[in-house]
Amino acid sequence: MNPTRYEELSWPQMREAIQQQPAVLLPFGTIEDHGPHLPVSTDNTIVEAICHEVAQRVDGLALVMPLIPYGLDEHHMDFPGTVSVDMLTLIRYVSDVAISVARHGFTHILLVNGHGSNAPIADLAARRVVLETGVVCGAMSPNAAIDPTFAEPTLSQMRRSAPGGVAHAGEFETALMLHLRPDLVQMDKAIREIGQIKLEYFNWDHPEPSVLSWQDWWSRMSRTGVCGDPTVATAEFGRALFETIVGNFARFVREFRTIPLRPRQPPQTTVE
């Protein structure tokens, strides 16, 4: 029995876990093409590994649920193997899982998104959980946890790809997979393809933000499924990225757990 894996607890152990009030992490990924060199499970593999490593590092303050392996992916359906779930179904499904957890008494639930296009789904699902149960439920992407430190000299110096090189199945994800599951990476098939459009207010690369939110059909922007440069990825960079993500995410989880549950007020009739 691993005390950080939700599904390995018995129900009496679950009752004890509820007393401790760990942050419940719900990893949310997808099955989609990641170029000719990475498996379709890449997002799932990465987000699950991050959640479990974080749980090991926060002294019992996190409990990791089984991964939700399918996401919003209609725009990738031109690539064999992709699985997509309807967006409204997903919002309900993901929030139903978290609401079940809240009904048992867990008060801090975090939807940990490992697939960019799930972000609005995770956000809306978390909002529904809050509105229906009153617990603290939020959504985040572990890659986002890197942003503040990606400018750190060590990581930015280690990056080898040019702008546009990390967006999807590029240097980032390939490096992380070389670190986590090198047996699933076929580096001899890695291809550099940067077909995404870059404008003043639209950018599709890490870590620069984009003002315009726009997701085109994948096959309009990529022939291979890659948007980036996986050819320069190394396991060493993957290890450094993983350590940064996990370190930042562990601090994030500790802080998330301290968010207080404050009482709601009846409808106000005066300002006094």
Ligand SMILES: [Zn+2]
């Ligand atoms: Zn991915």
